Amino acid sequence: MTLECVFKGLLFSVFFLLCQQALANDTFDLEEFRAQASTSSPFKNIRIGFFGLNLTDDGVSGDDRLEIHNDFVIDPQNIEYLSGFYWHYVNTGDPQYQQARILKALRLIFLIFTINMTINTSPKNQEQIKAMVTSLYEQVFSSATTSNNESNPYYVIFNQSPEKHQPEHSNLYNSLTLMLFSFLGPYALPMNTFSNYFNNILIHRITLNSYRRAKSNFLMSGHINNYLSPQRFANQLTTANLNTETALILGLSSMTRAAQECMDIDFDQSWPETLEELLQRFLPCYVLQASYEHMNNLCQRPYRSAHDAIYSDEATLEFIYQILGLDLRPSSGLAEEGDSCSEDPDDQSSLSSQDYELLQDNYFPEGFSPDYSSDNEGTANETEQEAGAVGGVIIRDLRIYFSYKDQ
Numbered sequence: 001m002t003l004e005c006v007f008k009g010l011l012f013s014v015f016f017l018l019c020q021q022a023l024a025n026d027t028f029d030l031e032e033f034r035a036q037a038s039t040s041s042p043f044k045n046i047r048i049g050f051f052g053l054n055l056t057d058d059g060v061s062g063d064d065r066l067e068i069h070n071d072f073v074i075d076p077q078n079i080e081y082l083s084g085f086y087w088h089y090v091n092t093g094d095p096q097y098q099q100a101r102i103l104k105a106l107r108l109i110f111l112i113f114t115i116n117m118t119i120n121t122s123p124k125n126q127e128q129i130k131a132m133v134t135s136l137y138e139q140v141f142s143s144a145t146t147s148n149n150e151s152n153p154y155y156v157i158f159n160q161s162p163e164k165h166q167p168e169h170s171n172l173y174n175s176l177t178l179m180l181f182s183f184l185g186p187y188a189l190p191m192n193t194f195s196n197y198f199n200n201i202l203i204h205r206i207t208l209n210s211y212r213r214a215k216s217n218f219l220m221s222g223h224i225n226n227y228l229s230p231q232r233f234a235n236q237l238t239t240a241n242l243n244t245e246t247a248l249i250l251g252l253s254s255m256t257r258a259a260q261e262c263m264d265i266d267f268d269q270s271w272p273e274t275l276e277e278l279l280q281r282f283l284p285c286y287v288l289q290a291s292y293e294h295m296n297n298l299c300q301r302p303y304r305s306a307h308d309a310i311y312s313d314e315a316t317l318e319f320i321y322q323i324l325g326l327d328l329r330p331s332s333g334l335a336e337e338g339d340s341c342s343e344d345p346d347d348q349s350s351l352s353s354q355d356y357e358l359l360q361d362n363y364f365p366e367g368f369s370p371d372y373s374s375d376n377e378g379t380a381n382e383t384e385q386e387a388g389a390v391g392g393v394i395i396r397d398l399r400i401y402f403s404y405k406d407q
Helices: 002-024 030-036 076-090 095-118 123-141 153-159 171-188 191-216 230-239 243-263 275-281 285-298 313-324
Strands: 046-053 066-073 389-391 403-405
Touching: 046 076, 046 095, 066 095, 066 123, 076 095, 076 171, 076 243, 095 243, 095 275, 095 313, 123 153, 123 171, 153 171, 153 191, 171 191, 171 243, 191 243, 191 285, 230 243, 230 285, 230 313, 243 275, 243 285, 243 313, 285 313
Parallel strands: 066 403
Antiparallel strands: 046 066, 066 389
16 A cells, blocks of 8 residues: 555656646746637737747647748738737736736747847848848838828838827837837848937837827826836836836847847847847847936926936836846846746746757858857758748757747
8 A cells, every 4th residue: 555655656746747847848938828818819820030939739838839940931910910919918917927928028029039130041041031021121111002002100100200290009009010110120221220210210209109198198197206217217107007018119129239230240249148138238228218308398397307317328227127127237147037026936938048059150141150059960951932931041959949840
């Protein structure tokens, strides 16, 4: 009888360990999200560049839903799916842990950029990818009308007079615009033009639109004293439910700047290995500064200068901590996350350089030289160019996080 009990206990221990292992391999809590998401929000598979996210297949789970493809595919609909996924993901579940979900969602978006920036492909395919994305950018942002001869809202964003009152849009529309420009713009525009469009026009108009709407609905204070520090500003944004939009702006600001500089051989930049490194190396200072200027103009007078409380790098790092829960401030060391922000104290969504060793060096110009390299020399053959797709060289053995899809 004692032996039987010991055997049963051993079986239970093995089963428990297997369950724990299965849970540990769901880096972005995709199964929990699928279980909690509303049936009114059907899942969509996402393909952006070489990356794929399989949300519809019940035969796979966890990190097996993350895919790397050997052809580069990009279109507005899949970027729209990603935008919708972001908003459903961060708003599904216990509100107490929303900050942790925002952080995981940003890590997933960073992973998409990482895969597309580090897959190795031929110079010919690099040019084909650039031409494909540039053409798509022109269709989305440079045409005054759509294919249905209707007014193109994305064209209006960059061509409407700044003095003219902007139409109000939802957070979902704002995030879609940000994502479309973030995934297409770095390929299509010179660096100076891209930075001007992203910072001085896109971020400027989206944040001003959001703050004006929130203030008119009494969701944000009309007194400038409530915005004179990163902590106060972040509290106002969270109260107005604008923390999710702000988090996306912060993340995409750093990701797009990194993409631009890493594609430009004159900068000789390596791709950052983690979200923490990304935010430190490509600090999104403009976001807090522009946000403060907007609220200063919208609030009651008199004007008060915030000086270093808003315009310093330290202020931006504090703002990142308040919005994302990532503590990158110099006195605290690298990337310590607040315990109150995480549903899982062993948050595994921060992928390190070892995780990316499964990817080859890069697929961009010679000047792009990542700090990590792959020990795995097995690669798939390049595919021929198809409509809407360009082939790339990829790693077959993606043991940790991705499932390979041979097209």
